[in-house]
Structure formats: structure tokens, C-alpha cells
Amino acid sequence: MPARKSSAEEPPPTRTTPGRPRGSVMRDVAKLAGVSHQTVSRVLNEHPNVRQETRLRVLEAMRSLNYRRNLAARTLVTRQSHTLGIIGFETTLFGPASMLYGIESAAREAGYLVSVATVRTLDRASVLDAVDRLTQHAVDGIIAIAPKQAVTNALMQVPPDVLCVTVGGGGDADAVPAVRIDNEGGARLATRHLLDLGHATVHHAAGPADWPEAHERVEGWRSTLYAAGAVVPPVEFGWWDAASGYERGQALAADPSVTAVFCANDRIALGVLRALHEAGRKVPEEVSVVGFDDMPDSGFFLPPLTTVSQHFGELGRRSLGLLLEQMETPAEQRLPSEIVVPPALEVRASSAPPRRNGKRRR
Amino acid sequence: MPARKSSAEEPPPTRTTPGRPRGSVMRDVAKLAGVSHQTVSRVLNEHPNVRQETRLRVLEAMRSLNYRRNLAARTLVTRQSHTLGIIGFETTLFGPASMLYGIESAAREAGYLVSVATVRTLDRASVLDAVDRLTQHAVDGIIAIAPKQAVTNALMQVPPDVLCVTVGGGGDADAVPAVRIDNEGGARLATRHLLDLGHATVHHAAGPADWPEAHERVEGWRSTLYAAGAVVPPVEFGWWDAASGYERGQALAADPSVTAVFCANDRIALGVLRALHEAGRKVPEEVSVVGFDDMPDSGFFLPPLTTVSQHFGELGRRSLGLLLEQMETPAEQRLPSEIVVPPALEVRASSAPPRRNGKRRR
DNA sequence: CCTGAGTTTGATAACGGTAACACTCGCGAT
């Protein structure tokens, strides 16, 4: 007898094929507890109709076998992976990284794992590619850290059975639910603060011209100046980093009429501070500088930076909440919604009344 | 006729049960191409034994149905999810965030998706919990951004069929393969740079006492001083942020014998710079300051910071490479390995010869 | 025209869960 493939009569445990040192499965638990695997499933899913005694027996069996359910199998049949997808851009920066963290920790509490797909450019193709990778892995929903309109546009093309939410960026909330910060309001806060200190007007070192967030901040700044009857200096667009701030800071420093600068973010402000310093213009005595974001160490710039604080982590958390809410909504009765998180002004040492008031603060 | 379950004669699309607006599956593709689903699978997996003509027919069918394979099903049978897990700590900071980004982009190229599990504290329980969440989701491997020994210890407890690699932190490479930066070498670079400039000795604002990375930097610093026959000032431990640097900077500023400070990272350096500035001690004329990390904007501090540059993204990429390499290794012939990435000194304006040399740079 | 090795293909059985339905009770209403 060839010893191989003895068709029948063989003992049942053929179940565990030789080369499989894997953990236990539902069947094993069922056998040990003396019930059917379906009952094990019921215990696992907290189905009410299981006798208490049975439940305990099953739980005990699970414990002693150190049973872990196979999520792939579950996903296959329920079509729910309990995984959320995040599309990120520039995730090395503090803002996006914090949102990601906020999302992840909120997701964990809600019983989800997050998968990340980063895009190097914000064009439609990259975003769709990221969506594709995530949907292949059967994510239950997607949160896009979406600073540009192109992302929202791309998101509108994803199949409607994959829920999307955008966070932190300038998107069209009618198309895709969004969580965002009130950039315009934040810019107003900063500008008004400087005007209130007595500055005749405020200059602005903006972000990139094609970023909605940058534009919203420009708008808040412009409208505040306008409402106060102040002259509106030309806007200087640039990138979000200190190098770009430095460059524009040099121009601003050379203009003696400049007494207050509102920067589109803290990094730009850092560059402006350096440029002003090198030009010998004292901050805040001669020029006041205000930033945006409240990065971790901006309170230790020279001088400590007055800035608009946005709570990135909170944004992330809220976006997860919004997504879960959408997932629970009956699907045909899902309406566009937008959550706007208000920023706050953090006054530190880089802003003060202009010198001509004859009064120096600090 | 009961209208339900009309076995034959019914139009073929019986496949799509009423409440299922799902995409097409292998069976659909097979039907359209006039082959069995198994052949479709073979085409998908690039099995050699498929006639070219058949292959093309199948590919065409896949395209026209916009077929996407169901990874959950695939994972169920192959036990490979094509997903990698990342355990992260403090991922909002630039270093970890960059490593994460490096890992993700390398993973994408290798055909993997990454899932992130962050831990709020670095104790064994949190780490094991993170491992557990990841393994439940059947990740093929885990990369831990592991700044403390406790992580490595926890990793040693995970079932051997889940491969782990640590990156960026002080771990025991004999136990778990690791990718790390040469902290000691970096510290040596910084210290030697300052000694070479003519400073009699170098003070050190260290990281937290219980972080191996901080200790390695202390070691590099100490050994260099020792080898040069310089006095070794007492070490000041603290946290990694600017506030902590500021605090220690105040003490250093008050000590007139201090002419050079090596900071364990750029954020600490930022705080030290502020403290020195406020105490009226000029950098670099009176005191030189050197950081570690080369954060994005440290070139715009006041003054621009001389620092030890570590390429976080590269660390991430290398760690992924190491993990993949381990995964391809026959399992019983897997030996401990460690990759050490050398840092580089980035000389900027915050370091100069001491004043007593009578010579001022810049 | 038959044989045998190699290629191409299909049928069927896993993988580990959940869903749907059927069955067994015990018990109050008929």
C-alpha cells in the first residue's frame, strides 16, 4: 500500500494539513467547547441568543486555545475590513502628520486600523491611484488629507460605495464631506490683532497661489484690512517653507513702511524673522510678525512667535467622526456636510504696537 | 412558478443577486472570456502555462469588466495580505514622520500597503497591543519605529511567523534586525567639529536619560572629549523639545566658561539659542551651538544652525529593504543583522572659533 | 496508428469566517 492518499477510512483529523503550524480556528474552539462553530461565531459577535453557560464555555475555550479570529475570512463574507484608508500628502510636515495621528488614535478607539497611501503630487491621477490601492484592500472608508481642489475632484470619481471625507484642505464640501479649519477666520484674528495694536496696515507673506488654504488666509487678511479702511499691500505668494519666507522677508525688510507682517504659516514666519534680523530690523519693536499653525516650537523662535493656533489632532479626530457618521447613515439619505473648526490666536512676543506710538511693549 | 430560484433558462446575470451592486469577480471574467475561473487566476498570477491567445482574451475581458481582484479572498487562502504594519511612536515629529513616509513610499513600490498602529507610551503592553492589532489584520511583516529598548523586548515576544524589524531607535539588533543611524558617530562629528574650531571643551544638552539614542549621543560626545584630553562637563538630560532646551540653556548661559554646546537635537538647540540670546550671549561669537537631526528649517534659525544631518527617509527605506530581505530568506536560515546609516555634519552659522582666539567668523 | 511526455485547461476542494434556515426544546394559549 502506497501509504499516500488512503481515500476513506482515514481518521478525520486530515483537517490539519501537515505543513501548517497555524493558530487555532473557530472549528477548534467549537470542538473544545462542544458546540458548533456557528455558536462560536455568535459568541464572538455578541449575538443575544446564546445561553450564558454556553457563552462562558466558548469564551474559556477561546482563551485556552488563544484563538484570534481571521479578519480576512470575515472581510470576505461581510465586505467590511474594519480598515480605513488615509490619503496623505506631505505627511512629513507637522500639520499632516498630526492629522494622521489624530485620525489613527480615534480610529483605534472605534475599532479600526488605518492604512496609509501617500501621494507625491496632488494631481488627479496620483489620487485615483491611491484610492485604487486602498479600495483593493477593501477599506471601509477613506479620509483624504486634501489641501487642493484636485483631490476633491478625484474623490468625486470614486465608486459611491466607498465613503470619502476630506480633512484640512480646501475642498468642495458639497461634493465630499469635509472637516476644515476656519482659515479665513484665523487670518482675520491675526490681522485684527495687528490692527488693534495700532499698525496702519499689515503685510502678508502668503502660501502658494494654487492652494485654497493659502487663498482663504489671504481673503481673511484682505477683508479685515478692507473693513478697517486700511490700505491693502500687494500679496506675496510663495511656498510653505522657511526658505520662501526668508526670501520674501528680505524684500519686506527693505521696505521701511512695513511694520507688521502676517505670515501664512509658522515656517514662513521663521524665514521672515531671520530676514528681518539680518536686515537689522527689530522684532517686535520695529516690525511685528504673526504666524499661523502654532507648530510645536514656535514659542521658542526669536522672539517667541505670536500665531494662530490650529489643533491638527482635533481636525483628524473630527474627520474620523464624520466618516463614521456617514458610514452609519442609510446611504441614500446622506447629505453633504462640513465641519469647521475655529482656530485661536496665541499671542506671544513677536507682535507689539508700532514704534511710532512711542511705546514699546516688553 | 415561485419566481425565485429559477434554476436554468433565466438570463445569465442571476449571478448578481438582487441586493448586490458589487463589481465583477473572477467568475464573470471567466464567463466573458470563455474560460474557467482558474485560467483567469493563472493569467492574473502570471503563470507560464497559458496560451498567449487565451491570455489576451482574458486580459481583454478583465479590462472590459473593470475587474479588480478581491484581496481578502486572496489573503484568506495564501495567508499573505500584502500589507505591512508599522508601529509608530510620536509620529507627529519630523523624524518618525519622515521614516514613516520613507517606509510607505518604498513599500508602495514593492507592492505593499502599510497600516499604522501608533502607541502613546513605549511600554511592553502598548507595543504588544499594537502588534496584536496588526497581526489580526494579517500583516506580512512589521516595522517598529522603536526608540526604546522596551519595544525590542516586546517584539521578541511576537510569534516567529511575523517578521519584525526596528528602525531608528536603540534596540538590540541581535534579537530583532535593526536599521539605525550612527548616533555615536554623529555626536563625535559634532564634538570634534567644535574642538577643531578651538574650543577648550564642549557642553552637552542631552536627550532623555532613558532613551538609548540619547545615550549613544552622550557616548560619542564624551569619548571624543576624553580622547582629546578635554574636561568632560556634567551632562544635562532633558526632553527632546525646545522648552527643555530653553531651560537648560538658561543654566548654560549663566556659566561664563561655556563656549560651545552640542545639543542632542535641533529642537533642544532652538531652546538653547533662545536662552543664550535672552542672556545676551551672542551665537556664535561667544557661544557656539550645534544640533542634531537637520530638521527642515534649522537652516533658518537665528543664527542658522550647524547640525548633524540624518536622512530619516533613507532610514525608512532601508528598513523596508531589510524587512523584505528577511521575508525572502528561508526562515530557518535568518541571521540577525543591523544596518547603520552614517550621518553627516552640516556646518552653518551657529558654530565658530571661540572669541579668545581673537578671530570672529562671519 | 499508437505511445508517451509536455502543455494547456477545467473541476473540485480548500481557506475561515458569517448568513440563512431548520430543527429542537419548553411553555403558555387554544
Add this chain to the structure above:
DNA sequence: ATCGCGAGTGTTACCGTTATCAAACTCAGG
């Protein structure tokens, strides 16, 4: 007593792949 009903449980059928094995079809050599 019979029926109906709900709680508790087991049976069976999937979910969409890949794996295994056998069948069918080459095409050469005898």
C-alpha cells in the same frame, strides 16, 4: 392534548480566491 412561538443550537450554503489533480490536447518518435 395540540398548536404556536421564541430561545438556543446545528446544518448548510456561500464569499472570491488559490491549490491540487486529473482530463484533454498537443506533437514527437516508433
